[in-house]
Amino acid sequence: MATTGTEAPSGLQIHPMDQFIVKPLFGDGPIEWYTPTNVTLWMAIAILGVTALLVLSTRRRAIVPSRGQSVAELFYGFIHKMVEDIAGHEGLKFFPYVMTLFMFVFLSNFLGLIPMSFTTTSHIAVTATLAILVFLTVTIVGFVRKGPGFLSMFWVSSAPLLLRPVLAVIEVISYFVRPLSHSVRLGGNLLAGHAVIKVFAGFAGAMGVASFVPVLAIAAMYGLEVLVSAVQAYVFTILTCVYLRDAVGEAHH
Amino acid sequence: MEGDIAEMGKFIGAGLAAIGLGGAGIGVGNIAGNFLAGALRNPSAAPSQTANLFVGIAFAEALGIFSFLIALLLMFAV
Numbered sequence: 001m002a003t004t005g006t007e008a009p010s011g012l013q014i015h016p017m018d019q020f021i022v023k024p025l026f027g028d029g030p031i032e033w034y035t036p037t038n039v040t041l042w043m044a045i046a047i048l049g050v051t052a053l054l055v056l057s058t059r060r061r062a063i064v065p066s067r068g069q070s071v072a073e074l075f076y077g078f079i080h081k082m083v084e085d086i087a088g089h090e091g092l093k094f095f096p097y098v099m100t101l102f103m104f105v106f107l108s109n110f111l112g113l114i115p116m117s118f119t120t121t122s123h124i125a126v127t128a129t130l131a132i133l134v135f136l137t138v139t140i141v142g143f144v145r146k147g148p149g150f151l152s153m154f155w156v157s158s159a160p161l162l163l164r165p166v167l168a169v170i171e172v173i174s175y176f177v178r179p180l181s182h183s184v185r186l187g188g189n190l191l192a193g194h195a196v197i198k199v200f201a202g203f204a205g206a207m208g209v210a211s212f213v214p215v216l217a218i219a220a221m222y223g224l225e226v227l228v229s230a231v232q233a234y235v236f237t238i239l240t241c242v243y244l245r246d247a248v249g250e251a252h253h
Numbered sequence: 254m255e256g257d258i259a260e261m262g263k264f265i266g267a268g269l270a271a272i273g274l275g276g277a278g279i280g281v282g283n284i285a286g287n288f289l290a291g292a293l294r295n296p297s298a299a300p301s302q303t304a305n306l307f308v309g310i311a312f313a314e315a316l317g318i319f320s321f322l323i324a325l326l327l328m329f330a331v
Binding site: 017082085086180181184185188189191192231234235238239242 | 304307308310311314315318319321322325329
């Protein structure tokens with residue numbers, strides 16, 4: 001998604017997509033896979049932030065927790081309960097993975113809300129990597145644990161026999177569309193939200209005295225974006241749990 | 254008038270594809286509204302169903318997101 005902004009006609013200077021351009025941190029050279037870019041920087045900040053929150057703040061293991069430890073414990077309890085409720089007791093083996101995913105996506109979303117920062121999770125490349133890893137994990141774990149019986153999730157045994165082949169086709173398609181919808185949901189939501197804020201910012205630059213109207217709109221959109229950041233991280237994680245349930249839990253059809 | 258007709262088709266197509274998001278809006282509103290209606294009838298059962306609410310919203314939204322993806326592809330990839 002590293003493309004240049006759209007040229008708005010009639011002199012309105014709106015470049016809503018410019019904020020998503022991947023730039024090298026040093027110099028203007030070509031971007032190779034090893035080049036440190038702004039994406040690398042903000043991902044590293046997200047990982048350092050997660051580490052600081054989860055490792056450093058819980059180091060003392062106080063019985064009366066400090067502020068940082070309380071936050072870390074809240075996150076831990078929240079995700080632990082989510083995995084146990086949805087993926088079942090067997091799914092708790094994957095709790096570290098789900099927790100890592102949630103903390104990374106959550107912190108990346110919120111770091112992206114800092115003005116002038118870079119939203120790594122708005123790039124389909126980033127979210128697709130996360131989603132494809134979830135997809136591969138679910139597929140491999142499902143086949144390892146259930147063998148060929150994993151394929152029975154495509155054969156809806158509660159449906160009438162005549163309908164089952166039709167449903168099987170639909171189930172197979174929906175299974176393979178999962179990584180696409182899983183990644184585009186997260187990436188698209190953040191991309192669209194940040195682009196809308198930039199469009200309003202363009203209006204504010206063009207309207208002169210009346211620019212307080214778009215500025216108020218930006219404030220409202222920003223509040224919505226805070227909500228969207230949290231909800232999309234939650235949705236990404238909860239869908240991971242739902243997919244893991246197919247692999248580790250009993251059939252839910 | 255400048256620009257070519259393929260460019261125009263791209264923008265019109267992207268705009269048309271964005272209409273699909275309206276369906277996602279209807280779907281998400283339907284789910285949230287029905288959840289609220291159910292939660293007001295039986296508030297004690299509501300907290301246990303919020304996970305289902307978000308999963309339902311996510312699935313309804315996915316189909317709208319696909320049309321958004323088509324719009325993005327038309328604008329920036331084609």
